[in-house]
Amino acid sequence: MDDILETVKRIEKYTKNSSLSKLKKNSLIVDGVVRNLEIIGEAVKNISPQIKIQHPEIEWKKIAGLRDILVHEYFGVDVEVIWDIIVHKLPELKLTVRRIIKKL
Template sequence: MKKIQNYVTGLKYTDFVENDLVIDAVVRNLEIIGEASKYISEDIRTETYQKSSYYWKEF
């Protein structure tokens, strides 16, 4: 998430949507996060779900 934040910090929305390089970088990093989330154990998912507002099914 830090990489994504770094890519978009200071960008206006219009600048973001016109910059294919930044869009591709953000999308790629979201793909990596999504793929990695598959390997998080069920115990950690359950514990995290109970303690936070993150919904694993949305990932």
């Protein structure tokens, strides 16, 4: 869980003061974000089934599935989808992971 939290923070650092249009123009940031989303997906695959059952509010399968898509279809990655994840999904994931860590 700590790995997920740290990786989310890394993505936030990479995209601070950014926008979709800026992201589209900066392949270096896109590469860094994509790599870290892959890491989150891999970390999710290693979380115990018990934690996943206790926290159905996290879309565990979708996160792991995103990792697989990113790894196998890298050149087909849609930056708009990545931006949506950064803006809408990662903040929620970060908050929930923090709550889980406090309970452990």
